[in-house]
Amino acid sequence: MKLFYDLGSPYAYLAVERAERVLGAAPALEPVLLGAIFAKRGRGSWSQTPERERNIAEVERRAADYGLPPVMWPPGWPPNTLAAMRAATWAPDDAFARAAFRAAFARGVDLADVDVLARIAEEVGLSGDELRAAIARDEIKQRLKDATERAWELGVRGVPTLVVDGRVLYGDDRLGEAA
Numbered sequence: 001m002k003l004f005y006d007l008g009s010p011y012a013y014l015a016v017e018r019a020e021r022v023l024g025a026a027p028a029l030e031p032v033l034l035g036a037i038f039a040k041r042g043r044g045s046w047s048q049t050p051e052r053e054r055n056i057a058e059v060e061r062r063a064a065d066y067g068l069p070p071v072m073w074p075p076g077w078p079p080n081t082l083a084a085m086r087a088a089t090w091a092p093d094d095a096f097a098r099a100a101f102r103a104a105f106a107r108g109v110d111l112a113d114v115d116v117l118a119r120i121a122e123e124v125g126l127s128g129d130e131l132r133a134a135i136a137r138d139e140i141k142q143r144l145k146d147a148t149e150r151a152w153e154l155g156v157r158g159v160p161t162l163v164v165d166g167r168v169l170y171g172d173d174r175l176g177e178a179a
Contacts, residue, residue, distance in 0.1 A: 002162070003016065003027040003030065004163070005031060006081055008079055013104065015160035015175060016097070018066050023179050024179065032085070037158065059071055068106070071105050073108060075108070087135055090135065090140050091124075096126060156170075
């Protein structure tokens, strides 16, 4: 069971925060670059449409319904998540991604800032200096590109997307169906 995410997605935040509780087990978190998926599908984020305010209110309502802290939107949301997603690709487990989601959507922190990413890495026991070096390495860049391409081939067209036994379920509201 895999849960595909991008750290800029508030709906992915909602899914990651409650997946283990709803599913009975934590899915493997799979970082993908949502901007590349948007480019492939030929349309972008709702955050750049007239639906922005309605969807922001919906995210806030769902967070409250799920018992999560009130959503604190990062300044200028959505940020450029390229460095953050490279950091998530580099991190050895899901702790960095979980901490980064909470920093972004429960504390309103800007994940486009590499110093912020380094501090989050240190919060979960990783080296901020190693993070800075890793996100510039060609190997990490390629791993993220490859992961995004594999996700596309599986049918991932947005995030969060849960893949369970070959079923592709898009949206944080589909966790219950997967359970």
